Structures are given as C-alpha cells and as structure tokens.
Amino acid sequence: MKAETAAKKLGILLEAAPEEFREGPITRDELAALMAEPPEWLEKLRREGPHPRTVIAAKLGISNSGLARSGVTDPLTTAEIKALLEAPPAWLVTERATQAEVRAEKIRVSDRDKERAARRSGGSGV
Template identity: 60%
Template sequence: MSTRPPSSQSMKPATAAKKLGVYLPATPEAFRDGSVTRTELEELERNPPEWLAELRRNGPHPRPVVARRLGVSIAGLTRGGITEPLTTEQIDDLRQDPPAWLDTERATFKAVQAEEERLAATRKTQEPAGS
C-alpha cells in the first residue's frame, strides 16, 4: 500500500477496509499504516492476497458483515449483545444453534425489509406518468 497521505485519488485504510468488507485491526500493519489508491483497491478486489482471502474466509469480520451473514441489522446485533467482530466459526455456531434473540431479530429484519419493499412499490406506482 502507498505510504503517502490520502488524496482525492486515495483513501484511508479504514475506508479501504470497509469497502473490502474486512476488520481493519486484523489487516497487516503495512495496510493499516498507509493509504490505498483506487487502483490498488481494484487490484485487491480482483486478485486478493492471501491475507485478504483469509480474513474474508475466516474473519474476524466487521459488524456489517456479521449482520449480513446472520440476516439481521447492525442494531439487532447490538440488541443481541454482539458488539465485537466475530469469526466465521462463531457466526456458524450462532446459525446452527440460534439463540432466541437471533430468531427475534431475523423476524424483525424480514418484516422491516418487507415493509420497505412495499413502500418502494407504492411510491413507484404513485409516480406521475412521464417522469
């Protein structure tokens, strides 16, 4: 990664980690201490190095990834007491033997998604013709 300060064509490591879907503190020091250009980010996405593939495969995973894999919102994770990153193994354990809070949060998440889809469909049918 580049050691120059972030510019309009480069991003901070935290931004790059978020775009890559990885937990920043688990990335190599060279990644955390530099900046990442858009070209470097695209290359990491196209040809992930072993450390990136390993993080994506086994974690620890940031909360947005944990929430997506469990089928809940980030707020739902917090309500369930999950405030730290989880490994793939921990996520799989929760999926195999879901606690009551996880079942509740999944149902809530599905209901919210269904309502958002319903509202989007309603707005779409209410758009004036020709717009």
C-alpha cells in the same frame, strides 16, 4: 485513502489486516488491485474472519442496529457466525423476524408507490 476506509471497502476488519496494510495510505490503484486479485491474507480474512460488524449483520440476516441491540460488540469469525445460525439464540430469532418485517414493509411501500405513480400517469390523459 486511509487504511480504515480501504478496509471498509474490502469488507475486512482493519485490526486483523497485516501491519503493512494498516500502516500507510492506500491508493485507489492499490485498492483496485486488491479487489481484482486478492492476496492470500485478504482471501483468508474474508473467508474465516474475524469480520466487521456490517459483515456479521449481513451474514446473520439482521441489521447493524439489531446486532447492537443483541449486545454483540466483538468481531466474530465465520465459525462463530455459523454456530449462531445453526443454534440461533432467542435474540437472533427475534432480530431476523424484525428484519423480515422491515423488508416486507419496504416492498409494500414500494409497490404502493408504483401503483400510485401508474394511476397518476394513466389518469392524467383522461
């Protein structure tokens, strides 16, 4: 697989990975080995960053779209993410509230669908 794909699967920013990782294709066995026993460079990237957008969004508790709406385009380090969480700017507060509403709505719809399914299965024998 391409190094870009492997980086996504590992949850790291490709540009921050060592050159030998970025240069060539990565086999599935090599990827499995990296996941099973991550080398120091991989552990450090996961711990300190810089992180890709999906990881930043997850750590901030917002969606990728929310991250884009906020104007955050550059990779962030773990320290930068912690600073945002400690003193959240207005956009982060808004996006986290939006994300909480989305999650609550998903739960509501799921519960509604389960209830409807239970009524259908319970009502078919009557």
